[in-house]
Amino acid sequence: xxxxxxxxxxxxxxxxxxxxxxxxxxxxxxxxxxxxxxxxxxxxxxxxxxxxxxxxxxxxxxxxxxxxxxxxxxxxxxxxxxxxxxxxxxxxxxxxxxxxxxxxxxxxxxxxxxxxxxxxxxxxxxxxxxxxxxxxxxxxxxxxxxxxxxxxxxxxxxxxxxxxxxxxxxxxxxxxxxxxxxxxxxxxxxxxxxxxxxxxxxxxxxxxxxxxxxxxxxxxxxxxxxxxxxxxxxxxxxxxxxxxxxxxxxxxxxxxxxxxxxxxxxxxxxxxxxxxxxxxxxxxxxxxxxxxxxxxx
Numbered sequence: 001x002x003x004x005x006x007x008x009x010x011x012x013x014x015x016x017x018x019x020x021x022x023x024x025x026x027x028x029x030x031x032x033x034x035x036x037x038x039x040x041x042x043x044x045x046x047x048x049x050x051x052x053x054x055x056x057x058x059x060x061x062x063x064x065x066x067x068x069x070x071x072x073x074x075x076x077x078x079x080x081x082x083x084x085x086x087x088x089x090x091x092x093x094x095x096x097x098x099x100x101x102x103x104x105x106x107x108x109x110x111x112x113x114x115x116x117x118x119x120x121x122x123x124x125x126x127x128x129x130x131x132x133x134x135x136x137x138x139x140x141x142x143x144x145x146x147x148x149x150x151x152x153x154x155x156x157x158x159x160x161x162x163x164x165x166x167x168x169x170x171x172x173x174x175x176x177x178x179x180x181x182x183x184x185x186x187x188x189x190x191x192x193x194x195x196x197x198x199x200x201x202x203x204x205x206x207x208x209x210x211x212x213x214x215x216x217x218x219x220x221x222x223x224x225x226x227x228x229x230x231x232x233x234x235x236x237x238x239x240x241x242x243x244x245x246x247x248x249x250x251x252x253x254x255x256x257x258x259x260x261x262x263x264x265x266x267x268x269x270x271x272x273x274x275x276x277x278x279x280x281x282x283x284x285x286x287x288x289x290x291x292x293x294x295x296x297x
Contacts, residue, residue, distance in 0.1 A: 013092030015043025027056035034058035065118030084133030115178035134197035206262030
């Protein structure tokens with residue numbers, strides 16, 4: 001049995017980018033046992049090696065988040081050694097950029113399977129354990145001799161969405177709709193879990209550098225070029241997104257919108273959605289016309 005002061009965290013998509021940064025941040029904070037999940041085991045093992053160098057304990061696990069049975073098996077195994085689960089970070093995701101009617105339908109469905117249904121698997125399987133863990137935290141906190149600063153922190157879920165959930169750009173329909181579903185699920189969970197002492201936070205970052213674009217599917221070069229430009233000019237990075245997300249979770253906040261550009265677009269959409277999308281449509285039309293002229297040359 002691990003020592004009682006240690007807390008257990010599960011991070012999906014931990015093999016790179018934001019998932020790896022969550023693991024780094026938790027390792028630096030201390031007191032965590034990190035379960036690094038990734039569909040590519042070698043990537044998860046590399047993350048584990050980094051957090052171990054930072055003094056944290058953990059394990060690397062190969063897991064496809066869209067496999068519900070794998071989630072159940074993971075939970076059953078972890079519960080043999082750990083009395084409670086303190087944090088679940090649902091970060092795994094993939095992207096596709098294509099207009100409706102373009103690209104393989106199977107690729108569209110895979111985005112939904114990973115980004116939304118995979119996240120739903122993690123939430124559905126682990127939520128009962130998080131609720132039970134909240135009762136253990138409450139019981140230990142009532143005893144002044146056993147209570148510690150770490151033990152008093154409530155269990156939490158952090159779900160990673162995207163600013164595209166609020167602002168679906170042209171050719172981002174599959175990705176944006178999967179992330180919009182994550183936001184809706186997180187909002188429902190926030191209300192459901194709050195009475196049980198479990199925090200739910202949904203993070204909607206703007207563009208920042210990760211391996212998401214490297215592994216993404218782009219049906220047209222202009223889509224990739226635009227995504228690469230937004231990523232290259234971003235003023236946020238994975239470290240700042242992870243840091244803001246963990247801070248918001250500690251304070252029980254529901255929404256985290258990271259990046260100045262993302263926050264402004266989110267506000268504009270709330271105030272004047274029709275005007276915003278007309279501007280986006282006109283801009284996209286100019287891009288299409290320009291590409292057509294270039295192709296003609």
